[in-house]
Structures are given as structure tokens and as C-alpha cells.
Amino acid sequence: MKIAQNYKIWFSISSVVMILGLVMAIVSGINFGIDFTGGTLMQFNIGQDFTVDEIKEITDKFELKADILHAGVDKKEVIIKTKKDLPNQKRIEIFNAFKQKYNLEDSDFRQAQQFGPAMGDEIRNKALISILLASVGMLLYITYRFQFRFGAAAIVALVHDTLIVLSLYAILKIPVNSPFIAAILTIVGYSINDTIVVFDRLRENLKYRKRETYFEIADTSIKQTLTRSINTSVTTLLVIGSLYIFGVESIKEFALPLLAGVLTGTYSSIFIASPVWALSKSMAKR
Structure with a gap:
């Protein structure tokens, strides 16, 4: 299983979604809800x-x-x-x-x-500050516990998750409102947790697989944690899916971006974070 070594495929898929979302946002705009527009x-x-x-x-x-x-x-x-x-x-x-x-x-x-739209500006600005502070804090912690390149790769995955969910909302014209912001902050925490599990195994494999390339070590680590990642995501999706199907509209507004975020977070921890780390380590070795 060569997931990390086929990073160009995964990067291309994500890039297509984000570019399409950007085009839709420019052409028809993002569908902001009352919380942002007034x-x-x-x-x-x-x-x-x-x-x-x-x-x-x-x-x-x-x-x-x-x-x-x-x-x-x-x-x-x-x-x-x-x-x-x-x-x-x-x-x-x-x-x-x-x-x-x-x-x-x-x-x-x-x-x-x-x-008034001023309230929406305040909510948006505070959300951006929260995500920025959380990202800096996680970068510092992961750098301390692992290495800077692990932290940088994790932040890339977080940015990826946020942009993918935003792109999906822009493409599908789903209203962006306060529950969406709360869901994005939840997604950031969930995504980093899944990524850390892979990175922890990656760090252990670095000690014993010195003859292998960084991409091969990344593939081995992903394979060893794949079952855990899938099981965790499936059980989480079952709960959130139930909330979306059986919940009232206010709950659905929160559950929908969570569904997208959990799927995206699982994808990024497997197909984005580890390949980014392996790519950066390989480029630094040259």
C-alpha cells in the first residue's frame, strides 16, 4: 500500500476541490446566513x-x-x-x-x-483568531513533543480540512452561520487528534526502520494505524449522522459541517499529513 508515495494523487484531489470552491465563491459568493449578513x-x-x-x-x-x-x-x-x-x-x-x-x-x-452585519464581522473575526491561536498552540506542542516538521505537517492538514469544508459549502451553496463556526473549531480538535496517532507511530518507526525512505516509513505507519482511524471515524460518523437525520434543524446546522469535517479530517490524517511530512523530510535531505 503506497499511500504516501502517491501523494501527487491526493494533493491533486484536494486541490481540485479547493479550486472549484474558490471559483464558486468568486462567481456566486458564499451563502452567508443571517448571523453574518444581518x-x-x-x-x-x-x-x-x-x-x-x-x-x-x-x-x-x-x-x-x-x-x-x-x-x-x-x-x-x-x-x-x-x-x-x-x-x-x-x-x-x-x-x-x-x-x-x-x-x-x-x-x-x-x-x-x-x-446588523457588525455582529457577523465580530463572530468571524473571533473565529479566525481562535483558529489561529489553536494552530499556533498545536504547532508549539507538536514541535516540543515530536519535531517541527511534524507540527508543520499537522497545521497543513488543519488548514486543508478547513478549506475543504468551506469549499464544499461554497460549491453546494449551504448557508454559513454560527453553528458552522462552532463545528469548524470542533473539526480542528478532532483532526489533530487523528493525525497525532499516525505521527506517534511514525516517530516509533523512525527509530527502527533507518534503511527505509521517509515515504516507506510513512506508508508503514499509515497501514499500522489505518484500522484504528477507520473504526474511530465510523463510530463518530454514526453518532453525528444520527443527530443529522433525527435532530431538529438547529442541530442539523451543527451536525452537517461536523459530518464533512470528520470525513475530511480522516482523509487528511491519512492522505495529507503524513505525505507532507515525508515530502518535507525528503526535500531537506537532498
Whole structure:
């Protein structure tokens, strides 16, 4: 099994996805949610079970292009998020449509909020700072515990995972919102954990396989940890997949990027991190 030695294939696959995502982001832009663009949030107490499609039948009449979320302890309230800046009169008009269909009282209009894009800028900036600080901290720790090249390869894998997930969101036009940021930070932690397992075995093999090339040692290490990596990822995906299938919309917003991130993190720990390390060591030896 020559995974590390075939690094050009894996690097090319990742590059194609990231380039396609960049092109889509430039051409049609990233689909930022209300948390980043600003807009209006309304919450109504429906008082009975309802489906997202039922709510969209009403919101589509007002051309809101809204995100619909279940709310309340018994999931009988609805949260409507739209990027449009709705005046008070328009909000009342929308509520009256719900009032007529579900026989609501005025008190069932729970709340209405408006968000400005400044909040989105703050969330984005804090997320970038968090990822940067986490990356620097992990680079220092891995350099201390292993070597600098291990740390650098791990950071490359982290950047790879983040860009791949962002590219998938740009390609599929999935809304980017606050749960997405939380999921990205979770992905960073998960990805580095999987990568460290491979690197730990790689470090051990370096002591006893001095006649082999760095790519051969990397392939051996990947093979020895492959079953563990796959089993861990499958069990994690089963849990996250269940959350996505059976969870409410707010949970799905968090679970979806996690699904993409776990898959990408597993891929990068096998096909990106170790080949990057082997490539950098081979180039330094020349």
C-alpha cells in the first residue's frame, strides 16, 4: 500500500476541490446566513405540531427565503430567520398570516429581533483568531513533543480540512452561520487528534526502520494505524449522522459541517499529513 508515495494523487484531489470552491465563491459568493449578513428573526408559538414545509408555504408568500427552526421545549414554536430587514408593519403582516392559519393569539408572537452585519464581522473575526491561536498552540506542542516538521505537517492538514469544508459549502451553496463556526473549531480538535496517532507511530518507526525512505516509513505507519482511524471515524460518523437525520434543524446546522469535517479530517490524517511530512523530510535531505 503506497499511500504516501502517491501523494501527487491526493494533493491533486484536494486541490481540485479547493479550486472549484474558490471559483464558486468568486462567481456566486458564499451563502452567508443571517448571523453574518444581518436580517430579522421572529419567533411564534404555533401551539401544535408542524412541519418546516407548512411554515415555508406561508413565508414563501412574502419572499423571505427564510431559515425555519423548531423551538420551545415541546418543539411547538417556530423561529424564522431571514436576511431581509423587515419593518414592524411587515412583521405584523407575516404574523397575521400565521395567526389566521393556526388560530393564534397576539401573545403567541414571542419575539422579533433585527441583526446588523457588525455582529457577523465580530463572530468571524473571533473565529479566525481562535483558529489561529489553536494552530499556533498545536504547532508549539507538536514541535516540543515530536519535531517541527511534524507540527508543520499537522497545521497543513488543519488548514486543508478547513478549506475543504468551506469549499464544499461554497460549491453546494449551504448557508454559513454560527453553528458552522462552532463545528469548524470542533473539526480542528478532532483532526489533530487523528493525525497525532499516525505521527506517534511514525516517530516509533523512525527509530527502527533507518534503511527505509521517509515515504516507506510513512506508508508503514499509515497501514499500522489505518484500522484504528477507520473504526474511530465510523463510530463518530454514526453518532453525528444520527443527530443529522433525527435532530431538529438547529442541530442539523451543527451536525452537517461536523459530518464533512470528520470525513475530511480522516482523509487528511491519512492522505495529507503524513505525505507532507515525508515530502518535507525528503526535500531537506537532498
